[in-house]
Amino acid sequence: MEAGTLLEWRVKPGDAVRRGDIVALIDTDKAEVEVEIFADGIVEELLVAPGTKVPVGTILAKLRAPAGPPGPTPRGVGQPAPPPPLAAAPAKAAPPPPAPAGPRLHVSPLARRVAAELGVDLATVRGTGENGAITRADVERAGASAPRTGPAPAPAPAATAAGAAARAAERALAMRKTIAAAMARSKREIPHYYLATRIDLAPALRWIEAENLRRPVTERLLPAALFVKAVALALREVPELNGSFVAGAFVPSESVHVGVAISLRPAGLVAPALHHADRLPLGELMVALRDLVRRVRTGSLRSSELSDASVTVTNLGDQGVDTVFGVIHPPQVAIVGIGRMREEPWVEAGTVVARPTVTVTLAGDHRASDGHRGGLFLAALDRLLRSPGTL
Amino acid sequence: MTKDELRVLALRVLGGIAPEADLAALDPGADLRESLDLDSMDFLNFVVGLHEGTGVDVPESDYARLSTLEGCVAYLAEAGVAPTRPG
Numbered sequence: 001m002e003a004g005t006l007l008e009w010r011v012k013p014g015d016a017v018r019r020g021d022i023v024a025l026i027d028t029d030k031a032e033v034e035v036e037i038f039a040d041g042i043v044e045e046l047l048v049a050p051g052t053k054v055p056v057g058t059i060l061a062k063l064r065a066p067a068g069p070p071g072p073t074p075r076g077v078g079q080p081a082p083p084p085p086l087a088a089a090p091a092k093a094a095p096p097p098p099a100p101a102g103p104r105l106h107v108s109p110l111a112r113r114v115a116a117e118l119g120v121d122l123a124t125v126r127g128t129g130e131n132g133a134i135t136r137a138d139v140e141r142a143g144a145s146a147p148r149t150g151p152a153p154a155p156a157p158a159a160t161a162a163g164a165a166a167r168a169a170e171r172a173l174a175m176r177k178t179i180a181a182a183m184a185r186s187k188r189e190i191p192h193y194y195l196a197t198r199i200d201l202a203p204a205l206r207w208i209e210a211e212n213l214r215r216p217v218t219e220r221l222l223p224a225a226l227f228v229k230a231v232a233l234a235l236r237e238v239p240e241l242n243g244s245f246v247a248g249a250f251v252p253s254e255s256v257h258v259g260v261a262i263s264l265r266p267a268g269l270v271a272p273a274l275h276h277a278d279r280l281p282l283g284e285l286m287v288a289l290r291d292l293v294r295r296v297r298t299g300s301l302r303s304s305e306l307s308d309a310s311v312t313v314t315n316l317g318d319q320g321v322d323t324v325f326g327v328i329h330p331p332q333v334a335i336v337g338i339g340r341m342r343e344e345p346w347v348e349a350g351t352v353v354a355r356p357t358v359t360v361t362l363a364g365d366h367r368a369s370d371g372h373r374g375g376l377f378l379a380a381l382d383r384l385l386r387s388p389g390t391l
Numbered sequence: 392m393t394k395d396e397l398r399v400l401a402l403r404v405l406g407g408i409a410p411e412a413d414l415a416a417l418d419p420g421a422d423l424r425e426s427l428d429l430d431s432m433d434f435l436n437f438v439v440g441l442h443e444g445t446g447v448d449v450p451e452s453d454y455a456r457l458s459t460l461e462g463c464v465a466y467l468a469e470a471g472v473a474p475t476r477p478g
Contacts, residue, residue, distance in 0.1 A: 136410070212451050217442045220451065222431055265411050265428050290439070293432040297408055318430040 004028045005053045006060065007112070015043045016066070022302070024060065025112075032112070035303040040066050107134045115139045175268045186330050190245075191366040194325060197378045199385055201341055201356040207388040218287075223341065224315055225286040227360075229391045231313050231336050232256045232278035234380035240369040241362070241377055242310045244331035250368040259309025259329065260289065262296045271329060272301050273309035282391050317341055317358065326363040333365035334374075336381075392445065397464045404440030408433050419460040441467065 004026040011023045017037050024035040041063040048060045107115070107122055111134050115122050125142040127134035204226055212220045235242040235256050243252040256278040259271035272292055277285060295301055309329075315338040316324050324337025339359040346355035360381060364374045384391060392400070402414050409427045417426065424434060438449050438457065447470045449457065456466045 136406075209451075217435075217448050218439055220435065222435060224432065263430075265409065290432060290436055293430075294408070294436050297433070298410055 003055045006048050011043050032299050033303050111136045111139045186327050190328050192363050195374045196361040198357050198359050199382050204385050204388045221286050230384040237380045238377040241334035253310035257310045259312040261314035271312050272305035323359045333368040335363045337361040397467045400444045401463045
């Protein structure tokens, strides 16, 4: 991502904010992203107006320290941060600027996008969601019943559907360019090595089945959660796979933030980070993973999730792929691929038995590690998945 | 909840998981995972959404009965969903 369009402020000057609060909404080629603030303080001044496209790193607002007077060194807020470059951001008509006074609108990102596509002025929509939030259905109802108001992007009366389709195509093209740029850079700069190992999944699957019998549906586990947790723990043993390669040197990451590759429908890919995956208990990790997938689908990712993964896991098993040959997402230095779970002949103590197995692969960056260490990582992963109760 | 209400609920939950899909055109007898390209995480989110809307905790062994829209409606109706939670 190189630039983003500020869609909306969620704060105003004088507001007290805490680290992690959502302060703004930004449109990128991949998704609308909620920008989190990285420090406590009081918003002093908003420097960028909604509708403005700005490069990554632009200071969006001034923040002063919680109690003191306006500080002499106001801090920049919310760099919308690294992942892949934003090519040709759809030059959307700016959404109607939020009313400076008066109650703020609660609008889901999806509803906002639909409103932009239909040219519906959100100020005129009655929200029926929680706390009066405007939902997609509200917007569609308004779009169907009311004449378009406000600065609609393209006020051609019959062009609504065509306009939306064109915008979707534009977004898809921008995302394809982004992925291409990151992957071309990866193939150009990163000397990949590839390793694969087949893992007996019987213990893990048996354990999940037994666990799920006693878990309510909201806490039920999928193998994906075990894979992510096992990868995170194995990375502690081989830390040179967890971090980034910047300015000619490998910088290990202190935390294990696992980027989870999630494919978009009909096409495209994002890999938002699941923070501190090594420290989350399995149940919590599963809930976080499910939430991440849900928010990818509805377009409400947070800025930190798109910027700070220290490794990526891609799980293509659902699509029936046996083996994944991953392409590392720069500046990361490794990607772990999970293939399809399938029953296969397995030899144990001289006997052939049928076992559910999976092929797990590692693509590593030779500038940061070599095959021996990568092999130790896969061995650790195997060992951890054989003892699922310890994850 | 009536079967119609259950159908509306199931479609609403699907709308949150596959907002890009044209659910009006969904064949009620078609496999949901295939026709909407849902992965296992999406499907679990679907089961959780049905649970939140109806209170029914579908065991994993019954997932197969939720594979189509009409299957979902029949299963939930059979589970005797009380009309207490408007979702």
